[in-house]
Amino acid sequence: MLQLRFINRQSLLVLDNLCTKKGVHFTIPRNGSQMPITTTSSSTKKLLFRQLFEKDSSTYTYLLADVSHPQKPALLIDPVDKTVDRDLSLIKELGLKLIYAMNTHVHADHVTGTGLIKSKVSGVKSIISKASGSKADLLIEPGDKVSFGDLFLEVRATPGHTLGCVTYVTGDGPDQPQPRMAFTGDTLLIRGCGRTDFQGGSSQQLYNSVHSQIFTLPKDTFIYPAHDYRGFTVSTVGEEMLYNPRLTKDEETFEGIMKNLNLSYPKMMDVAVPANMVCGLQDPISKA
Ligand SMILES: N[C@@H](CCC(=O)N[C@@H](CSS)C(=O)NCC(=O)O)C(=O)O
Numbered sequence: 645m646l647q648l649r650f651i652n653r654q655s656l657l658v659l660d661n662l663c664t665k666k667g668v669h670f671t672i673p674r675n676g677s678q679m680p681i682t683t684t685s686s687s688t689k690k691l692l693f694r695q696l697f698e699k700d701s702s703t704y705t706y707l708l709a710d711v712s713h714p715q716k717p718a719l720l721i722d723p724v725d726k727t728v729d730r731d732l733s734l735i736k737e738l739g740l741k742l743i744y745a746m747n748t749h750v751h752a753d754h755v756t757g758t759g760l761i762k763s764k765v766s767g768v769k770s771i772i773s774k775a776s777g778s779k780a781d782l783l784i785e786p787g788d789k790v791s792f793g794d795l796f797l798e799v800r801a802t803p804g805h806t807l808g809c810v811t812y813v814t815g816d817g818p819d820q821p822q823p824r825m826a827f828t829g830d831t832l833l834i835r836g837c838g839r840t841d842f843q844g845g846s847s848q849q850l851y852n853s854v855h856s857q858i859f860t861l862p863k864d865t866f867i868y869p870a871h872d873y874r875g876f877t878v879s880t881v882g883e884e885m886l887y888n889p890r891l892t893k894d895e896e897t898f899e900g901i902m903k904n905l906n907l908s909y910p911k912m913m914d915v916a917v918p919a920n921m922v923c924g925l926q927d928p929i930s931k932a
């Protein structure tokens with residue numbers, strides 16, 4: 645099992661926007677502004693969490709950091725090229741040390757920010773699934789753990805929207821934040837799911853991925869998708885098991901729904917897919 649660990653040292657600031665083991669969970673408005681929360685938890689393990697939004701592609705980028713660790717190691721999930729400067733400024737202001745820039749899959753609607761981030765911040769490693777067939781510094785597989793400080797994300801294979809889609813789930817354990825959080829990419833959207841009509845998509849696989857890898861998580865697990873087109877920010881496993889209009893159906897009905905979505909191809913697809921196979925830049929790895 646691959647264990648990705650942060651090893652450098654850096655002294656950092658004390659923060660007040662914390663999501664803790666026993667603390668209050670919260671979300672941030674979709675413009676990416678910050679909403680301070682004071683927690684009363686006595687836990688020593690503290691997760692800093694921010695949900696950030698890119699409006700042209702309606703993409704959510706997530707920032708997570710272990711702020712009880714001396715170096716405050718941080719990672720970004722699904723950064724977008726257009727908002728890299730915003731995200732890096734926030735990371736600097738919060739005194740975090742960015743160690744990973746990771747993707748849930750090869751995006752078809754926007755260019756990932758991972759390559760740009762690597763060219764701007766030395767030492768950052770890009771991550772994507774091995775099954776995606778893409779280039780990155782670290783190619784993760786199901787069951788791997790991506791560690792940042794004393795916290796970690798578990799990798800679950802959730803193919804269907806694309807062949808290489810994964811869901812990152814916060815760790816299960818006494819020192820990990822509760823409730824758990826699942827970063828589902830385009831596999832499970834709030835009251836929806838990713839399309840399955842390109843990039844090796846399969847509605848059968850998507851149905852099976854959601855039911856076996858996401859709906860088996862505790863019902864209070866938060867769902868944080870890669871996109872929302874209607875203004876939602878967060879859901880839970882329990883909520884989607886009850887109200888998702890596609891995934892609550894039987895498999896045959898689901899396949900019929902997916903066949904008849906009649907969505908037009910993403911405007912950026914021809915540019916985004918080839919770029920995202922190499923971290924969003926034509927020469928990303930050598931710039932690290
Ligand atoms: N109009 C947008 C693309 C919208 C789209 O196709 N979204 C994808 C996720 S990005 S690969 C999707 O799976 N949508 C599912 C749905 O039910 O909307 C553009 O031109 O970029």
Ligand SMILES: [Fe+2]
Pocket residue numbers: 749750751752753805830838
């Ligand atoms: Fe996608």
